[in-house]
Amino acid sequence: MGPDLKDLIISEEDFERDVRLHNLADNYQDNTKRAEALGLGGREIQVAPGAIIRIPKGQVGKHIFFGLYTYCNGNVTVEDEVLIGPHCTIAAGNHKFNPATQSFSLRTEKDYDNSIVIGRGSWLASKVTVTAGVKIGKANMICAGAVVTHSTEDYAIMAGVPARQIGRIDPQTGEYIWFHKSE
Numbered sequence: 001m002g003p004d005l006k007d008l009i010i011s012e013e014d015f016e017r018d019v020r021l022h023n024l025a026d027n028y029q030d031n032t033k034r035a036e037a038l039g040l041g042g043r044e045i046q047v048a049p050g051a052i053i054r055i056p057k058g059q060v061g062k063h064i065f066f067g068l069y070t071y072c073n074g075n076v077t078v079e080d081e082v083l084i085g086p087h088c089t090i091a092a093g094n095h096k097f098n099p100a101t102q103s104f105s106l107r108t109e110k111d112y113d114n115s116i117v118i119g120r121g122s123w124l125a126s127k128v129t130v131t132a133g134v135k136i137g138k139a140n141m142i143c144a145g146a147v148v149t150h151s152t153e154d155y156a157i158m159a160g161v162p163a164r165q166i167g168r169i170d171p172q173t174g175e176y177i178w179f180h181k182s183e
């Protein structure tokens with residue numbers, strides 16, 4: 001059984017310090033210290049305030065930024081040179097409905113490959129959600145608020161709920177090539 005609640009109560013002084021830390025400290029040095037505290041140091045990884053990173057340490061590359069209040073959990077691989085914006089959710093898990101109890105399981109079910117991969121050089125803008133089983137290709141730009149429910153090609157520009165490809169990035173020039181809207 002877990003710790004008693006009395007063990008989790010912190011002093012007023014510690015609480016105030018933590019609040020100040022989360023609201024005032026958002027710079028390279030503090031973000032680097034947070035990465036080090038999570039065991040992710042030495043690879044130029046930055047973790048902004050409030051981010052929760054619960055993924056195997058061997059599955060996190062180098063030169064990565066985890067934004068404010070981002071939640072990353074489960075069998076997730078984040079390749080090198082990735083930017084993850086604020087309030088993103090990357091959760092590699094799924095719950096299964098049980099007809100006998102008429103409810104969903106509390107634990108993640110292993111019915112299929114729940115793992116998530118964020119491809120090298122990708123950028124997930126603010127409030128992106130990536131669902132279980134998704135493989136994001138190399139150098140993707142995932143627009144703010146997108147919900148990615150299926151795997152993507154390399155150099156894709158994705159947007160919407162659910163996300164769909166609205167353009168691509170030219171890997172030679174870096175130019176954004178937007179697809180035309182159908183009439």
